[in-house]
Amino acid sequence: xxxxxxIHDLVFKPMIKSDIITAAVDKVAAQISRDYASAEQPPIVxxxxxxxxxxxxxxxxxxxxxxxxxxxxxxxxxxxxxxxxVKSLIGLNRSIEGRxxxxxxxxxxxxxxxxxxxxxxxxxxxKSVRYCALFFKPSNYxxxxxxxxxxxxxxxxxxxxxxxxxxxxxxxLKDIYVVCNE
Ligand code: IMP
Ligand code: MG
Numbered sequence: 001x002x003x004x005x006x007i008h009d010l011v012f013k014p015m016i017k018s019d020i021i022t023a024a025v026d027k028v029a030a031q032i033s034r035d036y037a038s039a040e041q042p043p044i045v046x047x048x049x050x051x052x053x054x055x056x057x058x059x060x061x062x063x064x065x066x067x068x069x070x071x072x073x074x075x076x077x078x079x080x081x082x083x084x085x086v087k088s089l090i091g092l093n094r095s096i097e098g099r100x101x102x103x104x105x106x107x108x109x110x111x112x113x114x115x116x117x118x119x120x121x122x123x124x125x126x127k128s129v130r131y132c133a134l135f136f137k138p139s140n141y142x143x144x145x146x147x148x149x150x151x152x153x154x155x156x157x158x159x160x161x162x163x164x165x166x167x168x169x170x171x172x173l174k175d176i177y178v179v180c181n182e
Contacts, residue, residue, distance in 0.1 A: 005177050007166045012159075012177035016152070021134075021162055021176065024151040025055065028132065029062025032102065032149060036065060043100040044126075045069045046092065048117065050171065051106030054163035055134040055151075059104060070094060074117055089120045101126040106163050107135040108150075111143035118145055135159070
């Protein structure tokens, strides 16, 4: 694990090693496999780009059913704080009507993004929708929408790695790094 990583103007230090992440992701994959074991059709996994690309690839390989995975793009985040700006969901070129859907995101912070995505997804009349996040910041979460699956809860700190970025850099880091305050 590299000791310090500089991304743009910030310095990050190691926080969570990749083997810990792998174990947490496998656990969520096993739980989802159990929950959908008796479903008539496998759920459609909707992965939110860019942040969820690595998480989704590891997660869906842990399923014991044949998954259908679609990648969509949605972003309202700029730098280290939520901008509040709203964009739409692009890239979902198949119907989800009458199907079970699992939305996969990298991290749920204030929850603004996931609530907007929820509105868009529900307009498409799926049979059911569940939310799965790699990281969840419970102390920042302001919404009543249930996040059904979370691999790890963290505090309010800003992290990068395993798909998560700081202004588009750091997604390729294997481990999770946290911003240094000192
Ligand atoms: P929310 O709308 O406040 O829940 O923010 C969700 C989005 O913000 C995530 O999909 C990430 O792209 C980004 N985000 C929130 N916290 C972090 C963090 O600690 N590191 C990197 N990105 C983050
Ligand atoms: Mg991001």
